[in-house]
Amino acid sequence: MDSVPLTKAYLESLSTNDLLLLADDYGIDIPEGLNRRLIIGELLELAEENERFSSHLPVLADAAMPEPEQGLPETYNETRITAMIRDPAWIFVFWDFHTIQFTNLVANPRFESFFLRVNTFSREEPSKLLDFFDIDVGTHDRKWYIHLADYRNFCRIDLYCRNTGEQDRILAASGVKGIKPGNTIGCKGTARRRNPPLLELSGLSELRNTHFRNHRQSFD
Structure with a gap:
């Protein structure tokens, strides 16, 4: 299946089981009970992302794991x-x-x-x-x-x-x-x-969790 372009017509021709197998091949985790239309949508989105990156990453095509930001348009x-x-x-x-x-x-x-x-x-x-x-x-x-x-x-x-x-x-x-x-x-x-019992009794554990919930951010 890897050599076949992921077009809407091709995906709609597959059985639901084949769609699930294809999603698994591409590492897409499909929630249980997700309908065919949404599975096809996830695969088409992946195909679109791959096409966008491949068109802008000619130099990095042979890299084992290129950093995505290095080749973003x-x-x-x-x-x-x-x-x-x-x-x-x-x-x-x-x-x-x-x-x-x-x-x-x-x-x-x-x-x-x-x-x-x-x-x-x-x-x-x-x-x-x-x-x-x-x-x-x-x-x-x-x-x-x-x-x-x-x-x-x-x-x-x-x-x-x-x-x-x-x-x-x-x-x-x-x-x-x-x-x-x-x-x-x-x-x-x-x-x-x-946590150690004394730490649990002190309340520091809950304070740490509260601090994380209120200030969790990302790293640029």
């Missing part, structure tokens, strides 16, 4: 955001804006900032939102590495615009991404570490 001139799993603990995100839309957004007197919203969805119930947190980004930022504290579930990254006195506006959303369960075996953090 300066602009796609469209508002979109893409997320790529780097390993079980990190996700690489890059985005762009349509030129006219970007100009209008930042020229708005109420404009404050852009930010990324990192959403976590249940692996057992993919439509159930478990948690989210926001990361403020600069107007000229176009890429970010995000640390995934909970990589056993699914995540989606949204690009937002924040204006004073207005409801936050979503501009684009990435596809839903997840780590295949087998890839997390042996990863740091898969088991909860027990």
Whole structure:
């Protein structure tokens, strides 16, 4: 199947089981019960991302694992955001804006900032939102590495615009991404570490967790 282009017509000709096998070959973790249309959508998104990168990475074509930011085009001139799993603990995100839309957004007197919203969805119930947190980004930022504290579930990254006195506006959303369960075996953090009894009684453990929830961010 690898030699056949991932076109919509080709994917629609496959059985659901073949679609699942193809997704598995490409490392896409498909939630249980996801319908054919969404599976095809995930595969088409992957094919589009691969085509975009291959057209802009002629020099790095033979590299074993090129850093994605080394070959990113300066602009796609469209508002979109893409997320790529780097390993079980990190996700690489890059985005762009349509030129006219970007100009209008930042020229708005109420404009404050852009930010990324990192959403976590249940692996057992993919439509159930478990948690989210926001990361403020600069107007000229176009890429970010995000640390995934909970990589056993699914995540989606949204690009937002924040204006004073207005409801936050979503501009684009990435596809839903997840780590295949087998890839997390042996990863740091898969088991909860027990703290010494005195530390538990002191309340420092809860304080540390609260600090993490309130200040967890990413590293550029």
